[in-house]
Every structure is written in C-alpha cells, then in structure tokens.
Amino acid sequence: MQLGTGGKSYREQKVVAVTRKDQVYSILRQAIISSQLAPGEAIRKELVALQLGVSRTPVSDAINRLADEGLVEIYPQTGTFVARLRLDKIETAQFVRIALETAAIRRAAERSSADTVHSLRNNLDRQRKAAEIRDFEGFYALDEELHDMICDAAGLVGLREIASKERSQIDRVRRLLLHYETRMVETLKEHEAIVAAIADNSVERAVATMEDHISKMGKMLLQLQTKRPELFAS
Amino acid sequence: MQLGTGGKSYREQKVVAVTRKDQVYSILRQAIISSQLAPGEAIRKELVALQLGVSRTPVSDAINRLADEGLVEIYPQTGTFVARLRLDKIETAQFVRIALETAAIRRAAERSSADTVHSLRNNLDRQRKAAEIRDFEGFYALDEELHDMICDAAGLVGLREIASKERSQIDRVRRLLLHYETRMVETLKEHEAIVAAIADNSVERAVATMEDHISKMGKMLLQLQTKRPELFAS
DNA sequence: CAATAACATCTAACATGTTACATATTAGCT
C-alpha cells in the first residue's frame, strides 16, 4: 500500500498550541491524581463534555491519552473507568521510576552547578514552610517540582516529561499517602539528604539516597492496601 | 467544578479489542519506523483515511498517539509531519533506554531460569541464520524480540510495553543503520555476549555488556548524520 | 520595486450524527 505523499514540506519552529483537548486532559488528569475522580469510578464522556462546555471529541482525545498513560481504562462499547490501583503495575512503575531517576540524579550530580544547588535549596526552604503549616497540597507540588528540577539538571531534552509521565501511577498513590502520616516530615528529611549529596558532588551517595527515598514508598503502599482495599483492583 | 458521577461500576476482566485506530496506528508506526514514511514528510490524514478505507477519526486518533510517542509532529491548523531525527531527543531516548534496559537485565540475570536461557539461545540461532543470508528485516525483528524477551524476563508487568515505546526513536535509527554495514555481524556478537552473561548468572557483566551494546549505536549515529543530513532536524 | 494588507487555500480542531457491540433485562419455554 502506498502511504505518504512524497511531499517534503515541514516546519522548523516549535509551536506551543494549547488546544482544548490539552486543557481537558490536564483537568481530568489532575482530577484523577488528586482522587477527586476515584479509582474504579465511571467517566461519562458526554457528561464531562457538557460540564466543561466542549464537544465529545476533545474529551475522547484527552481520555485516549489518559488510557495510554494507564490512568483510565476504556472498555469498547461499554464504558470508561478511572483505573484502579494494581500492585503489579505500581511495582513496574516503581521499577521504572528508580531506574530513570537514579540515572538522572547521577548525571545531575556529575554536572551540578552552584546555580542548580541554589535552586534546589530554595525549593527545600519552601518545603519546610509547607510542612510546618501542614499544607499537603503545597508540599506535594513542591515535591514534584524537586524531582522535576533534578531531571532537568541532568541536561537531557524531554527527560522531565518522560519521567513525569511514567510517574503518573505513583503520583496518585503518593498523594493518597501524604495525608496519612508523619510521612511529610520523613519525606522532607529524605529530600534534604538528596540535595546535600548533590551539593557535595557525592555522586554515588546521591544515587543511593534517591533509591532509598523512592523505595520507601513501596512499604507505605502495602499499608494503604490494608486501609483502603476498595482502591485496588487485583 | 463537579466531575464524575459518583457511580462505582467497573469491570474486572481485560478485553483485548483491536479497534481500527489500533490497526491504523500499527500501520503508520511500522511505515515510519521502516522509513517508508521519511522524516520530515507530510502526512495527510484525509489521504491516509482514503487509502486505508476508514474515516478521518481513527486516523486522527492513531496520529495523536504517534505524536505522544514523538514519531510525528502536529502543527495545529497547518499539518502533520513525520518527525525528523533530532540528536538531542535521540540522546535522551538513548539515556532512557540504557537506564531501563540495564536495570531490566540486572533483574533478568538475577532471576533467569534454564527455560529463559533456552529461549534466548533459540533466538540467537535464528539471528545467525538471518545474518548469514543478509536478511535485514528478519534480523531486525529478532533483535527487537531479544530485547523484549529480556524485558519480560525481568518479570514486571507492562515493562516491555514501556521500554518498547521509549525505544521508538531509536528503533528508527537502528533500522537505518542496519543496512549500512558490517553492523549486523557486530550486533550479533554483542547479543551473544549478553546472553552468555545471563546464562552464567554474571549479573554485573550482563549489565556492562548491555550498556556497551546500546552505547555503540551512539557512535554510528554521528556517521549517519554525515551521510544523510536531510533526515535530521536541528 | 519593496513593504504590506487583503484574500485564497489548506489543515487540524472541533462538533455532531450514526453504528456496532457489550451488557443487562425481560420474555418465553420446560
């Protein structure tokens, strides 16, 4: 079969273009990760379209993207549901996250500048303030920002987006866990250790600290399953 | 804003469902990775729809997915183009690939069974035959299969799909490179070394061999840019 | 002739109508 046109036109510059499907995607993703849309809950495209004042098309597009990301499950001709948590999938996501972020922090630690360290410390300051006033949402956002900053510090185009996408499953869990506990204080300490290692140019210590930090979540997860079994699938 | 229905219905079993958009996606992806659709070339949705005998909808859906994967670039209200190769993006993909596949092979080597080793060796046998008769396409497919098998051997649900998706960019390059040279013979040798390390349960050697194997491609890439600059963007 | 503005053209984005299919419900039968 003959595909393509043989035409050679193309574009040089990148356009940012925020389309409606992008907006719908962001809104739904946020709703899912914050558990405003609970695991297992049905999503009715038509209703969402109505509520957001758009047609079904951008909603479908957004949902397809979320399905690729594993945040929703589409059953053809039947329905679309917020994906429930699955321990095996989360285990894989955890594995991927450790692989990517330890590799990233290694590169970041090797090439970290005084400027980078300054930004990281600034983030930590804000984390401390958020922790003090028990601002879960704020702390969560800063947590994400810190991990993003480390990805960026690795100096690889698009790495942050990839890591962030693979983190989706885990972000959902992390958000749920943050509310439970003393976890915020512990997390802060771990973050401080990570940044300190980078500041010291201790590459291997940075890697080890990051791995330890990410692994901690695995244990918390099992507790969550006991407390909230309805969120889980298999 | 109120999203969701509060409804709690959901499904247990997984449906496979090959929809038209999945088929179109596979066809286009294959066409892009095989360079039947060349980097920079325009893709006309309407034409593709006509040629495949479907409407524009499944074509758009497929293209959106390819855009997420970085294989096409959509410029709103303007056109859709096969993504040209970008050294910086490829560098990131390479980084991700090394991070994921070395981590995967570590796990795979730790838990490899006689059965796994047998399957890997069977694959190598077929690679040898393909190399002998200069069957580039066959060799390429077996190459992919080997890497997939190693991912599977890590025993993590969905890891293969993630690794495979992140490899897209690189697969395109690898395919172009295979035709050029003695690369097929070299690749075979590297694969043999990897499998041997797994068979010996030499975890660290397996990791090192894999990293070396993947890194080799980086050097070939620069040669490709010299020979075929029109495939590259920046 | 150069710069610019009006306009034509083309495409993706968006809207909406239609179809096919999975599932639940009900009716009919033993």
Place this chain on the structure above:
DNA sequence: AGCTAATATGTAACATGTTAGATGTTATTG
C-alpha cells in the same frame, strides 16, 4: 423456579460536517 433466547439500553467507535487559524499568494500602495 430455572434456563435460554429475544430485546432493550447505553457506550465507545466510527463517520462526516463545520470552524478557526496558519500560511502562501496576490493585489495595493508608498
């Protein structure tokens, strides 16, 4: 009552019509 088959219902998948915006071309003006 219990089982099976016909049917109703609801949803995603698919088709197609419409809109908005990016770009290239041509006309207009200095």
